[in-house]
Amino acid sequence: MPPRVPRMKALSARPNRPFHGATPSAGTPNLPRALRTPILITMLQGADRFETLPEDARASIIDAAADAITRGGRVVFPTDTVYGLAASSASTSAVAALREHSGRPDGALTWHAPSVEAVARAFDLPTPVHRRLISKLLPARTRFLLEQRPETIDAWLRAFGNDADAIRAAVVENNIVSIRVPAHPVTRAILERVSAPVVAIGVGHAAPNEADGFDVIIDDGPSPDRDPSTAVELALNGAFRVRSVGAVSEADVLAALTRTVVFVCTGNTCRSPMAEAIARDLIAKRAEDGLSTRALSAGVSASRGSPASAEAVDAMAALGLDLHNHRSTPLSRELLESADAVFTMTEDHAETARRLDRRSAHKVERLDPDTDIDDPIGGPVELYRDVADRLAALIARRLGELDHDPRNGPYGGAPA
Template sequence: MPPVVLTCANPSDQRWAVMKAVDVLTRGGIVGLPMETVYGLAARLTQPPAIERLKKIKNISTHPGWVIHVAQASQTSLYICDMPSMAARIMKKSWPGPVAIQVRASAKEQAALEMLIQPAVAAEVISDGWITFRCPDQPVTREILAALPGPTAMVGAGELQPAGDVGDIPAHIVDQLDVLVDAGPARYRKSSTIVRVEADQWQIIRPGVIEERIIHRLAEQVIVFICTGKTCRAPMAAGIAGTWLARNLGLAPAALPQHHLVVESAGLHAADGLPATAEACTAARELGADLTAHRSRAVTVDLLQRADVIYTMTQSHRDELLERYPAVADKTFPLDPESDIADPIGSEVGRYRQLAKRLEALIAQRLSGILS
């Protein structure tokens, strides 16, 4: 019998599709759902008969390695108590989106999952100690996932080729569904990228929409310092921060990117291509930082999006930055929360030395958490 097909042509249709899909899934049904990548088939992992039925529909005979789909990253804490910082970083920068994250589940976390769902089903979620999560960038599906208690698994609806649209789903699969939510063609028509993360290392388990070079950027921990013209304070702070991190991690400053640590600087009103002042170079060099290759550049949206944390030299810098880019408010702070760091431009080198020492002390306070 053909399934109920629910279109999402308008907000009213979408609300009905969400309500109907949630009801069917809660009662143990199988629902075809849209994602930004491909169409998928969903079932509740708390419903073993539904999972067995899904395996038959997809003709799955080997370990399925069910991927838990969530509406937001915070839901992963229901299954993994201590998410690796790199995994959390990639999630924060790429979710919702076409990246699935695979991490190790401890014996305690595996036991907890077996209390939530039957051990036989839990054994199909955790593969050799690994568990995989995905947060799709499709508003209707995310709303459905948010309304469902407990974990939900999804698997691609296609067979030989990914199902980028409802019409791409084989007829014999469509006929076995209870409900099919039709939200039109998927954005990418290609599978998500699966990234395995362990400690501070990552590898692509399944290539997909997001290329390796993009994953590399998502994995980086990017620290950005902001001043006005980027010839004194911000480049000094970035140089000193890089030196401080390298020294405390037992690395050469040039090796920081290999360990996914990137320190950048930018100016709110910077002209591109100017060197750091001679006094800034001298004061930074005395603390082990080399600014000779530094060239100024203006703040860009790309840099701010990549940043994990942004430190401004003054409160007014933060205010201006947030006026222009309000989306970065939750990760932007004055480097010194007590008082502004004044611009030394035009001063003698002695003042730059005082500034360098102050910056080093503030950086040690701010960045000490990275070492742990």
């Protein structure tokens, strides 16, 4: 059965009311007449259903909203928390209307960025704490108040030419920019289409059912989360605080500062437990950077509760490390989901882990990118010690990469 096309209809007693600021030109491509008046777009329930719509229906929704914002109009769109009333930060009249609607005539509004990468391109994220919190808590239900150097803000604004002053007045206050990255696919697609930063205020858990001066209303049903976004302040020196708690708890914000690294072999009795012990020792000796890292291990064919091999225990004892309390753990989908990085001993282990959880496949790499680390089982303790020395060098390098790894910072990685 083909997917339903969203229902679109004109609103209010002013059926031919144009977008704020201008009348759409005759050259506007492929936009039905209904999309050039105040309209209500009622989508299928659930943000993920947007992707099931025909391509032309998706394009019409996105074009209508993006065109309205670009022309100085106001658009209601869904986010992961409350609905947002959005406008272009380059339109002083639209920004003034948003402030009047909110009842707060002063202060900066929140830039709703299209992606985490857009935030990273625009602003400095100089500390591991900045990069970690932004990469773990965006996109979705967190708003960041990001302190920046004046010259960084100036450089960002210069890209907007004659609109720079208007944008500064809308989004910058005391060298702080308020930022959100919505997760809703419709909203992110709209934001990608608008060249100037889009600002928005919350307007409730359900879309308004009348125009009230809005140009486009995208109704995707009641918001899944009834709490507003959580606000987190990030200072230039890496200090942070939770200014207000909403959809994300303070405990979850703090938990985002803990990275999890998982080492994987076959039975979780030789190579991976040695890697875990070495990693924990190296982590304990690292300089404080505001983050914590925990090391775990598992096996693709492990039974639960087996001790480390005697040779592995001896090899670790020679390094001053204790494996007597280790008990084997089978690799699970839950462990892969919780990990930030998964390092395997062989390519076969990596492929097994990727098949176990496709959504975590981007996290999985062979510890030595060039070659497998063979199993020393059955060999003398000297072989185990050689493997341990090799593991130590590789793990030191991998831990050094974590702070700027694209998967763990706002420079790429897995899709949202």
